[in-house]
Each structure stands twice: as C-alpha cells, then as structure tokens.
Amino acid sequence: IASHLEIGEPVMLLVVAESSGSSPGRAGYKMAVAANGELCGSIGGGVMEVNLVERVKSQALCPKSQVIEQVHQSNSPNSSGMICSGKQTVIIRRLTIDESDTVDSIVDSLLRRQPIVFQFSNFKFQIVENASDGSDRFFSRTGETDFTYTEKLGSANELCIIGGGHCALALSELMSKLEFRIRIFDDRPELSTIQKNKYADQITIIDGYEKIADHIPNGDDIYVVVMTLGYKFDEIVIRSLFDHEFKYFGVLGSRAKMKTLLTTLEKEGFDAEKLARIYTPIGLPINSRTPEEIAVSIAAEIVKIKNQ
Numbered sequence: 001i002a003s004h005l006e007i008g009e010p011v012m013l014l015v016v017a018e019s020s021g022s023s024p025g026r027a028g029y030k031m032a033v034a035a036n037g038e039l040c041g042s043i044g045g046g047v048m049e050v051n052l053v054e055r056v057k058s059q060a061l062c063p064k065s066q067v068i069e070q071v072h073q074s075n076s077p078n079s080s081g082m083i084c085s086g087k088q089t090v091i092i093r094r095l096t097i098d099e100s101d102t103v104d105s106i107v108d109s110l111l112r113r114q115p116i117v118f119q120f121s122n123f124k125f126q127i128v129e130n131a132s133d134g135s136d137r138f139f140s141r142t143g144e145t146d147f148t149y150t151e152k153l154g155s156a157n158e159l160c161i162i163g164g165g166h167c168a169l170a171l172s173e174l175m176s177k178l179e180f181r182i183r184i185f186d187d188r189p190e191l192s193t194i195q196k197n198k199y200a201d202q203i204t205i206i207d208g209y210e211k212i213a214d215h216i217p218n219g220d221d222i223y224v225v226v227m228t229l230g231y232k233f234d235e236i237v238i239r240s241l242f243d244h245e246f247k248y249f250g251v252l253g254s255r256a257k258m259k260t261l262l263t264t265l266e267k268e269g270f271d272a273e274k275l276a277r278i279y280t281p282i283g284l285p286i287n288s289r290t291p292e293e294i295a296v297s298i299a300a301e302i303v304k305i306k307n308q
Contacts, residue, residue, distance in 0.1 A: 001032050001040075002107050005100045009035050012056045013093045014043050017067070017139040017149050021086020024048070028137060028151060033057060043090060056092060065122040065145050066092040089139070091149055099125045106153065113181050113201050115154035121147055157221045157247075157306065158183065162212060162237050163228040164194040164203070167252065170295035171225065172199040178299065180223070185215060188229075209236045218245045223302055225282065227252040235261055238278070242270060248305045250279035250298065 001011045016029040025044025032040045033056045043049055052068070059066075068090045095103065102118065102125050109116035119128045122145050130152070138150040157180050161168045164186035172182050176199040184203045186194055194203060204215060209228065216224065224246050226237050234251055238261070241249070251258060258280040266272050283297030284304070 001095060002100070002103050004034050004038075005095060005097050005103060008097050010094055010096045011035075012059075013091075013095050014041075014052065014056065015091045015093070015149060015151075016043050017089045017091050017141075017147070019086065019088040023086035023088040025088045025090070027088075027139075044088065052090065059092075063094055065094070065147075067141060067145065067147055068092065089141075091147065093120055093122075093125070095125065102126055110154060113154060115152055115156060117150060117152045119148065119150040121149070154179075157181070157223060158219075159223045159225065159302070160185065160216050161200075162186075162209070162224065162226045163233075163252075164188070164191055164197065165227065165229070166193055166291040167227050167294050168225075169193045169197050169199075170291040171227075171298055172197055174295045174299045175302070176200075178303065185209075185212060209233055210240060212237055213240045213244060216241065216244065220245075220247050222246045223248040223306075225250050225252070225298060225302075227282075231257055231261065235265075238265065242274070248279065248302055249277065250282040250301070252282045252294070252298075253280060255281050 001013065004011045012033040014031040014033065016025040016027055018027050019025055023044065024046060025042075025048070029043045030041045031043045031049070031053075033053055037057065039053065043052065069087060105127055106116055106118055117128050117130055119126055128150065136152040136156065139147070141147040159175050159180040160183045161171060162185045164184045168184060172184065175182055182200045182202075184194070184197060184200045185206055186203075187206050187208055188194065189205045194205075197203060206212065206215065216222065224241065226234055228234050228237060231253070234253060238251065253261075262275050262278070262280075266275055279301060282301070283294060284300045286293070286297050286300075288294045288297045
C-alpha cells in the first residue's frame with residue numbers, strides 16, 4: 001500500500017470487520033487491490049474473494065466506502081458464492097496519497113515490531129491510542145457507509161526461547177512470520193547459531209540460568225520454550241520459572257528424560273497439577289527429527305494453544 005501511495009496511485013483496502021460460523025475470512029483479514037490489479041493479502045480466498053476483487057477493480061475510483069455482508073450459503077440474497085456456512089462483513093476503503101503519512105507510520109511500527117492502533121471510517125484513516133472498548137479489535141456500524149473500525153497491529157504475543165541452538169534458530173525463523181516478538185536467552189556468547197539468528201527481536205547473553213526468572217515476566221501473552229544444552233540446565237530453568245504463569249510453557253526433551261525430571265520435582269514437593277501443565281515432550285507428535293521439523297511441531301502446538 002505504501003509503495004503505491006508514494007507514487008500517487010490509490011489502493012483499495014479490504015478488511016474483514018467481523019465474521020461468524022465457518023467463514024473462511026476471519027475478523028482482521030486484510031487485502032489490498034491496486035489500480036493495476038496487483039493483489040496482496042487475503043480475505044478468505046475462494047470464489048468469494050475472486051468475485052469481490054473483481055467488484056473492487058470495477059469501482060477503483062469510487063471514493064465512497066462500502067460495508068458488504070457476505071453469507072456463505074447458496075440460497076442467501078447476500079450469497080458469497082460459497083456454501084461453507086457462516087458469514088463475514090467486509091469493509092472496502094479507498095486509500096489515497098492523503099493517507100500516506102498514516103500508512104508510513106504503521107509500516108514503521110510493524111518493522112520495529114512495536115504495537116500500533118489504527119482506526120478508519122468513511123472519513124478518517126488515523127492512528128489512535130486504543131479501541132474505544134479497550135479490545136484489540138472494534139467494529140461499529142451505524143449506517144450503510146457509516147462505520148468505525150479499530151485494530152491493534154503488531155506483536156502482541158512474546159515468545160521466550162531459552163537456549164539458542166539449532167532448534168532455536170529454526171523456531172525463531174518460523175515464529176517470526178507468525179506475529180510473535182521473539183527473545184532468545186543463552187549463556188554461550190560464542191555460539192554460531194546465536195550469531196546467525198537474524199529473526200529474534202532480542203538476544204540476551206546471561207551468566208547462567210539460575211536467575212532466568214528475572215528476565216521473563218508473567219503474562220497470558222508470554223510463551224516459553226526451553227531448549228537448553230542439556231538435562232541439568234532444563235531442570236534449573238524449570239525450577240526458576242515454576243512459580244511464573246505463562247500462556248504456554250514447553251520443554252524440549254525425550255519422553256523418558258522429562259518423565260524422570262518431572263517425577264524428581266514432584267517428589268521434592270513441586271505441585272503435580274502445575275507440573276502436568278508443562279508441555280513435554282514439546283510439540284505436536286509428527287515424528288519430527290530435524291531442527292526445522294521440530295520447529296514446525298512446536299510452532300503448531302503454540303498456535304493451537306494461542307487460538308483456543
């Protein structure tokens with residue numbers, strides 16, 4: 001969008017404002033359609049998206065915003081052309097050079113992985129402090145073209161990877177594409193995979209893992225993955241972080257090794273129910289072997305927990 005506005009070409013922005021049921025387009029999905037037909041993003045795909053894109057192209061010079069309700073049923077007057085059930089509301093908003101400064105500010109914040117809240121209506125496209133109800137996304141409609149859409153963009157979730165080896169490097173690369181702010185912790189400054197890691201937002205070299213809890217906060221948006229050099233370091237990390245509350249706490253290791261470790265901690269008096277909430281062996285069971293496959297299994301498990 002920014003590149004087209006920079007040369008004075010308007011862009012049609014499509015945003016799924018709300019959705020329900022089995023709609024393929026979920027609230028927050030976005031798509032840009034340039035005057036030359038270039039597309040970026042998606043509002044759900046399929047014939048629904050194709051039809052709407054063609055509609056947008058034919059109205060590219062129309063300055064009036066539109067709010068379109070699409071029902072995914074063949075017998076509906078607002079049928080999207082799909083039969084997966086559910087429905088979605090799509091806003092179509094024409095962006096021009098007048099919105100360039102706002103778009104550039106959004107791009108700058110996203111590149112720096114800093115959260116930013118933008119809001120637009122038929123008349124304004126601007127940056128605001130937060131949604132009117134304090135949520136990450138807010139949509140209000142008062143007429144056919146009278147609406148307000150607000151959304152918080154940027155990395156709301158934070159992934160803390162303890163241990164910076166090959167698996168951490170692969171996981172960092174994958175999770176950087178999933179809107180997570182990534183922090184790496186390790187006690188080996190000379191580690192080659194630490195030096196190669198260009199995907200993490202922050203790399204912290206620590207003296208040891210005994211005080212790792214001082215570096216990682218509690219929070220429902222905090223995800224922790226432990227993949228240190230070995231068993232004894234994993235144990236130190238678990239002991240240090242045990243009283244913390246995270247959205248996700250996973251430890252890389254074999255089933256036998258982790259069973260022995262957790263049994264030892266339980267015998268010492270660590271709460272059994274809380275120990276059972278540690279995800280280990282980490283990741284979905286896809287028989288992964290390489291660092292890249294292991295990263296896929298861990299990322300899939302994290303996304304599953306995030307979206308519950």
